Amino acid sequence: MKQLPTTQSRKTLEKIQSYQPGMPIWEMKKRYGLSHIIKLASNENPLGPSPKIIRAILGALPELHRYPDTHTTTLKEHLADQLEVTPEHLLVTNGGDELIKLISETYLETEDEIVVPSPTFGEYEFGAHLMGAVIKTVPLEADYAFHVSAILAAITNRTKLVYLCSPNNPTGTYLSRQDLTALLNQLPDGVLVVLDAAYSHYATADDYTTGIEFVRQGYPVLVLQTFSKIYALAGIRVGFGVAHPSVIQKILKVKEPFNVNSLAQTAAITALGDVEHFEKALTENTKGRKQLYDAFDEMNIPYTVSMSNFILAKFGPNAGKIYQELLERGIILRYGDTWGLPEHIRISVGTLEENQILIQNIRELLIIVGK
Ligand SMILES: Cc1ncc(COP(=O)(O)O)c(C=O)c1O
Structure with missing residues (x-):
């Protein structure tokens, strides 16, 4: 491709590092040849939008030509x-x-x-x-x-x-x-x-x-x-x-x-x-958080008690390895080095089933990789 003469961008942009999102599901599937991915990296609601919302969006489609x-x-x-x-x-x-x-x-x-x-x-x-x-x-x-x-x-x-x-x-x-x-x-x-x-x-x-x-x-x-x-x-x-x-x-x-x-x-x-969906999301999150706390207690993984839908857990010096191994098994979490916390991983609370699969994989990896 032909080189463009450089137009200088604003100086302050040199300080900006492009946002690094968690790896998208499609890319994970392609890169690691996986068919099923569990994404617990972006603090999303694992239940998805309610049927009421999907119906309302469908109902609004015919007016899309209007601002x-x-x-x-x-x-x-x-x-x-x-x-x-x-x-x-x-x-x-x-x-x-x-x-x-x-x-x-x-x-x-x-x-x-x-x-x-x-x-x-x-x-x-x-x-x-x-x-x-x-x-x-x-x-x-x-x-x-x-x-x-x-x-x-x-x-x-x-x-x-x-x-x-x-x-x-x-x-x-x-x-x-x-x-x-x-x-x-x-x-x-x-x-x-x-x-x-x-x-x-x-x-x-x-x-x-x-x-x-x-x-x-x-x-x-x-x-x-x-x-x-x-x-x-x-x-x-x-x-x-x-x-x-x-x-x-x-x-x-x-x-x-x-x-x-x-x-x-x-x-x-x-x-x-949609109060019903809101309440359901809250209840599932409370249960899921407790499920993860109990598992971390049992595995001696320290964590910070969270008022949110994610948990910051301290895996120790092998946190980076554990994060990477989980990624290769199709489980996406957020590695703490982004925040200068290389021994930590942030885990979004998933569905009870997703949390269980995560816990099982961490158990296996603690034996293989160690803390
Ligand atoms: C603390 C905090 N504030 C704001 C946001 C922005 O959320 P959104 O732009 O999706 O509304 C996020 C998203 O992760 C967040 O974690």
């Missing part, structure tokens, strides 16, 4: 009812990922700073790099608890955003209501807290908060949620933010007009009304 509602009016009305906020507190996006990018584009000038506990979800850094902003990471404590005073200490007069992922991906730990209150009450003016509550529906601790109560009280908090996890709609891409209307108005300036397609809007509205 979608740019304001996602009906979806926002349903969300507002459920979350006890007004539609003006809401912004619907093409997945939570898009919201993180829009927040970055709205607030970050070159050299502005974001504060991010670590390890956590990588998209916050991506958004900051995109804008040429500076990332200040604050390590979580030894048990992966949030370190409120260290987070506050990392804030400078260049800080615009503090990201708090609760329950945190990949650790499953959370920030208590008391800690969030303390943090917000000491937050300097001009800083917005982005509370990523993508996994909030799985959290059971009494002192867990989605952060929406703080939005209602007028604190500078933007809460992110998604339809990709408990609502089982990762493939169709819908997420949303909840914040004071003045924050939403600013972010709306950088939103594309038709960012949420019409099938996604229909699917999300239907999912909100």
Whole structure:
């Protein structure tokens, strides 16, 4: 192919590493010659979308020649009812990922700073790099608890955003209501807290908060949620933010007009009304998490108690080998080296059957490979 003369891309892009997704099922099948794959790598809902959602999507197909509602009016009305906020507190996006990018584009000038506990979800850094902003990471404590005073200490007069992922991906730990209150009450003016509550529906601790109560009280908090996890709609891409209307108005300036397609809007509205599927997903996750905890206890594999639909487990120095062996057997997990945790593997909770197959394979590999 003929070489193109180089057009220089923006300098800040040199800091961005392309997102590394878990290996897709089709590629696994091809690469390892496998017919059946168990994917527990992306914290998806293993039950899949409910028949109600599939019917609603099919029903919406004949209108595909029309542009979608740019304001996602009906979806926002349903969300507002459920979350006890007004539609003006809401912004619907093409997945939570898009919201993180829009927040970055709205607030970050070159050299502005974001504060991010670590390890956590990588998209916050991506958004900051995109804008040429500076990332200040604050390590979580030894048990992966949030370190409120260290987070506050990392804030400078260049800080615009503090990201708090609760329950945190990949650790499953959370920030208590008391800690969030303390943090917000000491937050300097001009800083917005982005509370990523993508996994909030799985959290059971009494002192867990989605952060929406703080939005209602007028604190500078933007809460992110998604339809990709408990609502089982990762493939169709819908997420949303909840914040004071003045924050939403600013972010709306950088939103594309038709960012949420019409099938996604229909699917999300239907999912909100499908309480049965929601409850089923929650129950299965609770059972599956317990099944994995029991097996890890029995195999002496330490893990972090999770408020989410995944578990971070410490396999030891052979974690990388075990991860690779499982991959070759058709079981995809997420290796912890992405977060600087080379002795760990993050495991999404699957169906009871998938979990059982995983446990059986780990048992075999611990004998062959060792810890
Ligand atoms: C913590 C966290 N936030 C946000 C997202 C974004 O989800 P989506 O873009 O699918 O809505 C994810 C996805 O894995 C996540 O783990």
